[in-house]
Amino acid sequence: MTRGPGRRAALALLAAPALARAQPAWPTRAIRIVVPFAPGGPTDVMARVVAPGLQAALGQPVVIENRAGAGGNVGAAFVARSAPDGTTLLIASTGFVVNASLFRNPGYDPVQDFAPITELGASPNTILARPDSGIASIDDLIARAKATPGGLNLANPGTGSTPHLTAELLRLRAGIEFVQVPHNSAALAVxxxxxxxxxxxxxxxxxxxxxxKSGTLRALALTGQARWPDLPDVPTMLELGWDGFVSETFQAFLAPAGTPAPILQRLAQETIAVLGVPETKARLLAAGFGLRPQGPDALAKRIAAEVPLWRDLIRRAGLQQE
Known part of the structure; x- marks a missing residue:
């Protein structure tokens, strides 16, 4: 009996269902998303907004696990050491790329140890003062810092966070001093x-x-490219004449290196769909997030660009590696 192209095609069609059945289904159990900060901060908020939509799309429980410590290193290192099977994932902030330069041994490599899924969103940082402080502008802040021996105490969400480094950038450029007071989360700093x-x-x-928005804190400036839609009276540092003074806190969705490509693709696809739901978009915008769901390649490029960017600032600021 001859076995021409037609017969081979027929055999391939017959074999396809068997091959499909041979591929293990994913996911078959609960998925854990590690947030490397205490509850209440922007990364935690983003994770808890995204998780329900992913749970519905994937058909398995999606659980948020907060593993705070060492500026996000504890949680990131835990995920880096986890099995690359799509059941332990990481939602991290910009500290993920900063800590590679800030710490001698952060416990992970942001490029080698992780597979990017997608960037989720990015937010400008905001320079804040209590309304009763008498500080109503960046100029007021600089004048107060210059008049305060040793510098003003300044709250930040943790060593190596972009708010921490934003304050260092202001210190360098204004020629002032701050006593940085780090916290384990943005919620605690606020x-x-x-x-x-x-x-x-x-x-x-x-x-x-x-x-x-309520007036219980005063935003002196934002560090984005443009004013925020529902805070039209808050200027950017660029508008105030600080050329190039832009810094953002972004949230990245990552898996351990070696996670199979089909799992990464499914996660990216479903996450982008979740962020595209109008109610979700409106909720995150109202909370201060600009959405950036562009998939694995865009996130990989951002990580590659930001590691050296923050390394340069850390070097100029003379920050001690821990």
Whole structure:
């Protein structure tokens, strides 16, 4: 019996269902998303907004696990060491790329140890003051810092966070001093301001957004390219004449290196779909997030660009590696 192209095609069609059945289904059990910060900060908020949509799309529970410590290193290193089977994932902030230069041994390599899924969103940082501080502008802040021996105490969400480095950039360019007071999350840094522990601080916009809107905190400036839609009275540092003064806190969705490509593709596809739901988009915008769901390649490019960017600032600021 001859076995021409037609017979081979028929055999391939018959074999296809068997091959499909041979591929293990994914996911077959719960998925854990590790957030390397305490609850309440922007990365945690983003994870908890995205998780329900992913759970519905994937048909398995999606659980958020907060593993705070060492500026995000504890949680990131845990995921880097996890099995690359798509069941332990990471949603990290910009500290993920900063810590590669800030710490001698962060416990992971942001390029070698992770597979990018997609960037989720990015937010400008905001320079904040208590309304009763007498500091109503960046000029006021600089004048107060110059008049304060040793510099002002300034709350930030953690060593190596972009708010921390934003304050360092302001210190360098204005020729002033701050006593940086790091916290384990942006929510705790904002709480320090609200309680009066510090008079000024820097945070990503999401955890401070509601307080700025209500007037319980004053936003002196934002560090984005443009004013935020529902905060039209808050200027950017660029508008105030600080050329090139742009810094963002972004959220990245990542898996351990070696995670199979079909799993990464499915995660990217479903996550982008979740972020495209109008109600989700509106909720995140109102919370201070600009959405950036562009898939694995765009996130890989951002990571590759930002590692040297922050390394240069860390070197210029003379920050001690830990």
């Amino acid at each position: 709480q320090a301001l609200l309680s009066g522990t510090t008079q000024v601080g820097v945070a990503a916009l999401p955890p401070a957004h509601a307080q700025v």
